[in-house]
Amino acid sequence: MPDTTRRADRLPGNRYGNRPTMKDVAARAGVGLKTVSRVVNGEPGVTPETERRVQEAIDALGFRRNDSARVLRKGRTASIGLVLEDLADPFYGPLSRAVEEVARAHGALLINGSSAEDPDREQELVLALCARRVDGLVVIPAGDDHRYLEPELKAGVATVFVDRPAGQIxxxxxxxxNFGGARDGVAHLIAHGHRRIGFIGDMPRIHTAAERLRGYRAAMEDAGIPVEDSWMSLGVTDPERVRRAAEEMLADPRPVTAVFTGNNRVTVTVIRVLAEHTARVALVGFDDIELADLLQPGVTVVAQDAAALGRTAAERLFRQLDGTLLAPDRIELPTRLVTRGSGELPPAV
Amino acid sequence: MPDTTRRADRLPGNRYGNRPTMKDVAARAGVGLKTVSRVVNGEPGVTPETERRVQEAIDALGFRRNDSARVLRKGRTASIGLVLEDLADPFYGPLSRAVEEVARAHGALLINGSSAEDPDREQELVLALCARRVDGLVVIPAGDDHRYLEPELKAGVATVFVDRPAGQIxxxxxxxxNFGGARDGVAHLIAHGHRRIGFIGDMPRIHTAAERLRGYRAAMEDAGIPVEDSWMSLGVTDPERVRRAAEEMLADPRPVTAVFTGNNRVTVTVIRVLAEHTARVALVGFDDIELADLLQPGVTVVAQDAAALGRTAAERLFRQLDGTLLAPDRIELPTRLVTRGSGELPPAV
DNA sequence: CCCGCATCTGACAACGTTGTCCAGGCTCTA
DNA sequence: TAGAGCCTGGACAACGTTGTCAGATGCGGG
Incomplete structure (x- = not known):
């Protein structure tokens, strides 16, 4: 048979293409297996001369230690898993990066996966990570029942949930x-004279969305403003439907004079819609947006610190692994109202 | 000693906290080890009754197969590695997500790491991934010498470089x-009457930056415009220095009337600087930017398709693993000039 | 010259899984 | 009813590494 494959399996040998093992290195260097292991791991008790010979063999063969075997023997993988919704979302990029930096500081690699907001896919990913025996998990949950994680927790897999709480465990x-941030954002609009305030947010089954909705209602109630159904749009996420929802609110005979948007994607779409309208409608959005300060008017937002969320979660994870963290807890990071103009527009009467 | 640890090592047993193994499951179900393996992997040759007993034991013990051991035996990890510059950069998020989707379609997990544009860190990451025996690597290189990968390539690790070419291999x-995109972008400015055009870009040791600079020079030369040194700022990346560079160009007695920016981060900073100036300076940026259409004026950009880069690379990777891809090749994806206003401003005389 | 000690080295088992191979029990047919 | 053949289940080795422990070597002192 002609040799058509260019890379793998071209050489006879084991299944990793043809990777040399410590045994091969030992044979070439004329030493024992364990001596190679010692050199590779920088353990003491090897004469410089022997070490030199081993190192030479390693370089000549292009040997790399097989961490799968190492993990099997040692029981720690020095890797952690991160399950989030969508890496392409500008909110999760910095979060992921922050987790990675903390992991790196602890000598661990990061394996991550996107759940696409699908509970089944979340579970599938988490279990795949557990099968690889990651030392810990950072999870931004899509589902609301995490009892499937019980065996893992019992087995000592460090776990931290971020952005949304775990369900049933x-x-x-x-x-x-989220609640306080949304309440403050809506109160800000009320303080600037608005009473008819729209809310466009994600499905309330998502914890953050529900909390932000609750904040909206609380602010309205505090001000003694009864909320009309037509002011609220829940569960719309894709740009097309958000657009339609916003258009409807503005087309109403008694239209809203301000809108509070429940997350960065919704905010961006609503900005587009408002830009097409002549009516000056006030806007406060949850999540910060790049370039929000350069738009006319600047976009007022309730900003949360994605990197801080990731960093805090990862640090807690490693404290669990250290054993310095004793009991599960709930940490709440503050949000910050950033006023830039759009939230300070007066109501168009 | 009091029990202070909450999770790991609380129970006696093996090193993964206390994970049940197939042996434990077999003992509990009263069957042989291999029978459990057959059930777990859905292999034929197990009576329904036996399968039921095994499944029951699995559920009762919370058993999860240890993929480290499996990998050791089978030789394939069903995971691929992605090394990029910075996950938090909006350009790499979608790229990473695209790679992940392709990997998922092939049943593989994605391990990724950020090199922070540091060649040593890139190598460290790549070798760590190789030690875990990833089946393949997608690399956005920071360095320009990749001979360290030779043993890996020989061993059959599928490898695809993205965004920038490999060095020495x-x-x-x-x-x-990058070259054509930058040339077209600058030509676009020239076509709108500009002659004094500034260029602010990354260090030319980065391949993409060098190519874009080459495109700038080519367009200027095609138009017969000699480039003055004061028009070019190379190697600045952090916002503060980009800002200073832009200020200087504008403060010149004969200031530039247009600026071409070499990547998304530079573009954003320059937009900020221009917004503070009254002079109408034209701008074309490399890389698209969210909300670029809503600024006044809209930002004209040379857009590249990050997701397509990732997707194409990952697909080639799996074709290498299939054996259906025979020889290394260089794929060049086109860029797209998106006109939105800032690039069509006439020169302020 | 021999013993004891320190230092360096290697043989061996184990980690948890899967592939190979064989044994035992069953069914079916002659 | 005996023999052939099939189906199920289990014993065993192997994957590449590391921990344990004991053997080999060399050196100095008695």
Missing amino acids: DADVVVSD | DADVVVSD
Whole structure:
């Protein structure tokens, strides 16, 4: 048979293409297996001369230690898993990066996966990570029942939930103050004279969305403003439907004079819609947006610190692994109202 | 000693906390080890009754197969590695997500790491991934010498470089048409009457930056415009220095009337600077930016398709693993000039 | 010159899984 | 009813590494 494959399996040998093992290195260097292991791991008790010979063999063969075997023997993988919704979302990029930096500081690699907001896919990913025996898990949950994690927790897999709490199990959680942030954002609009305020947010089955909705209602109630159904749009996420929802609110005979948007994607779409309208409608959005300060008017937002969420969660994770963290807790990080103009527009009467 | 640890090592047993193994499951179900393996892997040759007993034991014990051991035996990890510059950069998020989707379609997990544009860190990451025996690597290189990968390539690790070519080795590459894109972008400015055009870009040791600079020079030369040194700022990346560079160009007695920016981060900073100035300076940026259409004026950009880069690279990777891809090649994806206003401003005389 | 000690080295088992191979029990047919 | 053949289940080795422990070597002192 002609040799058509260019890379793998071209050489006879084991299944990793043809990777040399410590045994091969030992044979070439004329030493024992364990001596090679000692050199590779920088353990003491090897004469410089022997070490030199081994190192030479390693370089000549292009040997790399097989960490799968190492993990099997040692029991720690020095890797952690991160399950989030969508890496392409500008909110999760910095979060992921922050987790990675903490992991790196602890000598661990990061394996991550996107759940696409699908509970089944979340579970599938988490279990795949557990099968690889990651030392710990950072999870931004899509589902609301995490009892499937019980065996893992019992087995000592460190776990921290971020952005949204775990469902049905007792686990560490790091979240933003979604309720307070939304309440303050809506109160800000009310303070600037608005009474008819729209809310466009994600499905209330998503914890953050529900909390932000609750904040909206609380602010309205505090001000003694009864909320009309037509002011609220829940569960729309894709740009097309958000657009339609916003258009409807503005087309109403008694239209809203301000809109509070429940997350960065919704905000961006609503900005587009408002830009097409002549009516000056006030806007406060949850989540910060790049370039929000350069738009006309600047976009007022309730900003949360994605990197801080990731960093805090990862640090707690490693404290679990250290054994310095004893009991699951819930950490709530504050949000910050950033006024830039759009939230300070007066109501167009 | 009091029990202070909450999770790991609380129970006696093996090193994964206390994970049940197939042996434990077999003992509990009263069957042989291999029978459990057959059930777990859905292999034929197990009576329904036996399968039921085994499944029951699995559920009762919370058994999860240990993939480290499996990998050791089978030789394939069903995981691929992605090394990029910074996950938090909006350009790499979608790229990473695209790679993940392709990996998922092939049943593989994605391990990724950020090199922070540091060649040593890139090598460290790549070798760590190789030690875990990833089946393949997608690399956005920071360095320009990849001979350290030779043993890996020989051993059959599928490898694709993205966004920038590999150095000193023969490997698959998927890049954007950086040269052509930049040339077209600058030509666009020239076509709108500009002659004094500034260029602010990254260090030319970065391949993409060098190509874009080459495109700038080519367009200027095609138009017969000699480039003055004061128009070019190379190697600045952090916002503060980009800002200073832009200020200087504008403060010149004969200031530039247009600026071409070499990547998304530079573009954002320059937009900020221009917004503070009254002079109408034209701008074309490399890389698209969210909300660029809503600024006043809209930002004209040379857009590249990050997701397509990732997707193409990952698909080639799996074709290497299939054996259906025979020789390394270089794929160049086109860029797209998106006119939105800032690039069509006439020169302020 | 021999013993004891320190230092360096290697043989061996174990980690948890899968592939190979064989044994035992069953069914079916002659 | 005996023999052939099939189906199920289990014993065993192997994957590449590391921990344990004991053997080999060399050196100095008695």
